[in-house]
Amino acid sequence: xxxxxxxxxxxxxxxxxxxxxxxxxxxxxxxxxxxxxxxxxxxxxxxxxxxxxxxxxxxxxxxxxxxxxxxxxxxxxxxxxxxxxxxxxxxxxxxxxxxxxxxxxxxxxxxxxxxxxxxxxxxxxxxxxxxxxxxxxxxxxxxxxxxxxxxxxxx
Amino acid sequence: xxxxxxxxxxxxxxxxxxxxxxxxxxxxxxxxxxxxxxxxxxxxxxxxxxxxxxxxxxxxxxxxxxxxxxxxxxxxxxxxxxxxxxxxxxxxxxxxxxxxxxxxxxxxxxxxxxxxxxxxxxxxxxxxxxxxxxxxxxxxxxxxxxxxxxxxxxx
DNA sequence: TGGATTTAGTTTCATCTGCAACCAATGGCA
DNA sequence: TGCCATTGGTTGCAGATGAAACTAAATCCA
Numbered sequence: 432x433x434x435x436x437x438x439x440x441x442x443x444x445x446x447x448x449x450x451x452x453x454x455x456x457x458x459x460x461x462x463x464x465x466x467x468x469x470x471x472x473x474x475x476x477x478x479x480x481x482x483x484x485x486x487x488x489x490x491x492x493x494x495x496x497x498x499x500x501x502x503x504x505x506x507x508x509x510x511x512x513x514x515x516x517x518x519x520x521x522x523x524x525x526x527x528x529x530x531x532x533x534x535x536x537x538x539x540x541x542x543x544x545x546x547x548x549x550x551x552x553x554x555x556x557x558x559x560x561x562x563x564x565x566x567x568x569x570x571x572x573x574x575x576x577x578x579x580x581x582x583x584x585x586x
Numbered sequence: 587x588x589x590x591x592x593x594x595x596x597x598x599x600x601x602x603x604x605x606x607x608x609x610x611x612x613x614x615x616x617x618x619x620x621x622x623x624x625x626x627x628x629x630x631x632x633x634x635x636x637x638x639x640x641x642x643x644x645x646x647x648x649x650x651x652x653x654x655x656x657x658x659x660x661x662x663x664x665x666x667x668x669x670x671x672x673x674x675x676x677x678x679x680x681x682x683x684x685x686x687x688x689x690x691x692x693x694x695x696x697x698x699x700x701x702x703x704x705x706x707x708x709x710x711x712x713x714x715x716x717x718x719x720x721x722x723x724x725x726x727x728x729x730x731x732x733x734x735x736x737x738x739x740x741x
Numbered sequence: 742t743g744g745a746t747t748t749a750g751t752t753t754c755a756t757c758t759g760c761a762a763c764c765a766a767t768g769g770c771a
Numbered sequence: 772t773g774c775c776a777t778t779g780g781t782t783g784c785a786g787a788t789g790a791a792a793c794t795a796a797a798t799c800c801a
Contacts, residue, residue: 445705447640447657451712452617454731457658458738459614462607465741477787485602496749502602503612507789510750532749532796550600556741557606563737568730575719575727580613582718586620586711632757651779662759665781687766687779 466556470549479504479512481549484538487522488546491537494527498536521545621711625704634659634667635676636704639693642677643701646692649682653691676700 447453467478476484482502487493493501499509513536516522521542527533538546561569602608622633631639637657642648648656654664668691671677676697682688693701716724 445640445709446644447637450640450708451715452614452621452708453637454735455610455614456618458731458735459607459610460658461735461738462741463611465738466607479787482602482608485600485605489601494749503615505789506750507752508787510752511787514751530749530797534750553605553607554600560606560734560737560741563733564730571726572730572734575723575730576609576613578718579715579727580609580616582715583613583616583620586616586715649779660759661780662782663757665779666757669781685767685779689780 462556462560466553469552469556473552474545474549476545476549477512477515479508480516481553483509483512483516483536484521484542484546484549485553487536487538488543488550492535494533494535496533516542617711617715621708624707624711628707629700629704631700631704632667632670634663635671636708638664638667638671638691639676639697639701639704640708642691642693643698643705647690649688649690651688671697 463478467481470476470481479502482504483498486498486501490501495509495513496506498504498513499506502509504512513522513524513534517524519541520539523537523539523542524534525537527535564572618633622636625631625636634657637659638653641653641656645656650664650668651661653659653668654661657664659667668677668679668689672679674696675694678692678694678697679689680692682690719727
């Protein structure tokens with residue numbers, strides 16, 4: 432009530448550089464950008480395509496819808512990524528016997544090869560980033576991210 | 587050497603859901619998406635526009651290039667966001683007296699008003715997200731993000 | 742059965758994005 | 772001074788993106 436300081440107002444409180452959503456966006460862009468640049472050049476692969484390959488590498492036979500769920504991409508993005516990968520003979524699609532609408536997706540031999548070569552690159556980049564943290568801090572980070580991911584889902 | 591288990595191979599090691607760049611991307615998208623949805627509806631404002639307003643609110647008189655540095659957006663994005671904001675009479679641009687190429691950017695009264703109304707909304711969303719964490723954890727998170735942001739810059 | 746509803750996936754369209762080319766003003770320097 | 776390189780900012784174009792409409796197949800249920 433007796434405060435003589437100039438009124439704070441909302442502007443004072445919101446500092447973009449300290450704003451968590453902004454910081455997350457910058458970090459994510461830097462990381463994804465750096466990694467994507469590496470394999471975009473080496474393999475002519477976009478981020479959506481790379482995600483599809485990553486998930487099919489571990490879980491062959493998923494349908495496009497399942498891939499969309501697993502990667503949190505929307506189905507249009509998956510549809511297009513799959514179309515490009517099929518055109519490039521990196522992914523094979525065969526209709527499900529029971530449901531002709533579904534396409535069972537698998538990596539071709541070529542797709543497997545891409546996967547086998549990119550995965551180590553990606554993991555190496557991740558390690559490079561994580562090398563800024565101690566083992567303990569990495570565990571803390573993962574725990575925090577788990578909780579933030581859940582909280583963010585309910586925003 | 588005597589291992590009988592099937593060979594691990596790179597595929598086994600890369601689990602998309604545990605891959606830090608992927609997790610950051612999902613988290614950032616969820617958070618930004620949720621917040622952007624709120625003010626996009628309320629104020630017809632895109633994320634780039636909102637960032638420009640946020641930074642000009644605290645630091646009036648920046649040039650477009652300076653805004654680009656402050657927001658980590660590229661100059662094309664800033665140029666277009668500023669053009670829209672000027673058209674909407676939310677930002678005023680006046681040529682720098684010393685250098686006719688530069689535009690000194692400031693919020694108009696209308697722009698200030700938008701800023702004053704959005705900032706609390708944004709901060710409230712941030713708080714909602716952070717309410718999943720203890721005060722101590724928030725500090726840890728920020729420290730970790732600081733270091734990751736630096737590490738990511740040198741990727 | 743046979744329509745009405747739901748689901749899988751694609752296409753369309755309108756918008757967004759970013760690189761590269763560009764224009765204009767400035768600064769460097771011979 | 773006058774030319775060249777640099778910088779601030781915009782524009783053109785080509786590819787990416789997402790919502791909504793659409794096609795086709797499967798399921799529901801009277």
